[in-house]
Amino acid sequence: MRSVGILGAGRIGSAIIRALKSCTPSLEVYASGRSEETLSRALRFGAKVSRDNAYVVRNSDLVIVSVKPYHFLDVYNQVPIDFWSGKLVVSVMAGVRLETLSRVLQGAKVFRAMPNINTLVSRSATAIATNNNNSEDRSLIEGVFRCFGSVYWVPEEYLDIWTSLVGSGPAFMAEIIDGLVLGAVSSGMTRDIAYKATLDMIEG
Incomplete structure (x- = not known):
């Protein structure tokens, strides 16, 4: 595989780009976005x-769809249907099922993946589901997502649970850390020591 395309280089999409380029510098990565900032x-x-989603799909061996679910059909309508044929496509959109992806992206080899914000530091726990039993395709997809953390192959029905557990988990942990640090500071410890000690405790 020589190239990966990211449709929607927002927070997760851009984290994936950074992780892929760090992991495999020679990999060509194409990305689309809706804003200049993105x-x-x-x-x-x-x-x-490029703002042109068709350009990204045409030039990519593997396409990762990282747009909001309600923007998915807009993106689809911008790409000629034959561009999807035979393409490896991984959706990181919540709630869009494999059945829907297969029906819309006719001829594509579709996967769903649920990484989390820990992708930013290459420590994501990513669940992947697919109806594709081709071992070569699965190995290639796993290799890509291992660039930014661990990979778990799961049945599709696990993905909603995964979103709650692993997707929202970092936010809950951040609240717990803030609470522990605040308690230590209110008892007289400096914030710097309290914060570092709490992180060491959790990491251990």
């Missing part, structure tokens, strides 16, 4: 950027 960030992380 495109500038993707460019800074090493992607070739």
Whole structure:
């Protein structure tokens, strides 16, 4: 595989770009976005950027769909249907099922993946589901997502649970950390020591 395309280089999309370029510098990464800020960030992380989703799909061996679910049909309508044929496509959109992806993206080899914000530090726990039993395709997809953390192959019905557990988990942990630090500070410890000690405790 020589190239990966990111449709929607927002927070998760741009984190994926940065992780992929860090993991495999020679990999060509193409990215689309709706705003100048999004495109500038993707460019800074090493992607070739465009507002043209068809350009990204046409030039990519693997396409990661990272737009909001309600923008999905807008993106689909901008790409000629034959561009999807035989393409490896991974959706990181919540709630859009494999059945829907297969019906809309006719001829594509579709996967769903649920990474989390820990992708930013290459420590994501990503669940992947697919109806594709081709071992070569699965190995390639797993290799891409291992660039930014661990990978779990799961049945599709697990993904909604995964979103609650792993997707929202970092926010809950951040609240717990803030509470512990605040308690220590209110008892007289400096914030710097309290914060570092709490992180060491959790990491351990």
